[in-house]
Structures are given as C-alpha cells and as structure tokens.
Amino acid sequence: GFEVPMGAWLRSSLREMVEESLLKRDEMLGLEVNKKALRQLYDLHLNGRSDYSWALWPLLSLSLWMKKHYQ
Secondary structure, eight states: OOOOOHHHHHHHTTTTIIIIIISSOOOBBBBBHHHHHHHOOOOOOOHTSOOHHHHHHHHHHHHHHHHHHHH
C-alpha cells in the first residue's frame, strides 16, 4: 500500500504548524501537556534519528481539531 511520509512532513512542511499548535501555545484547550517532554520528543524527531510521527501526528490533529471546534 501507499505509505504517507508523515515523519518527513513533520520535519519540513508541517514544522511551523507543530511549533505553533503544540509547542508555543500555553495550553491545549484544557488538556494537560508536558511541554518540556513534548519539546524533547519533537527535537529527537527533528534530528532524524528517531521517528516519533506516531505520537506527534495524533497530538497535532487533536490540537487543531480542538482549536476549530472548541475555541
């Protein structure tokens, strides 16, 4: 089947969206998120040695969905 290059997208074209939606906002609309741990996870993903898209993509999707429907 077709594999979506989500890991690469999170390092490139979606990077600004991740930074704004997950790392710079003070809160994720009521959800408690450990920003330091999330930053470390994203930094590990950015350096290319690990692929954490399995964790980052759902958080980004949830953040954007909550912003659209509950803000």
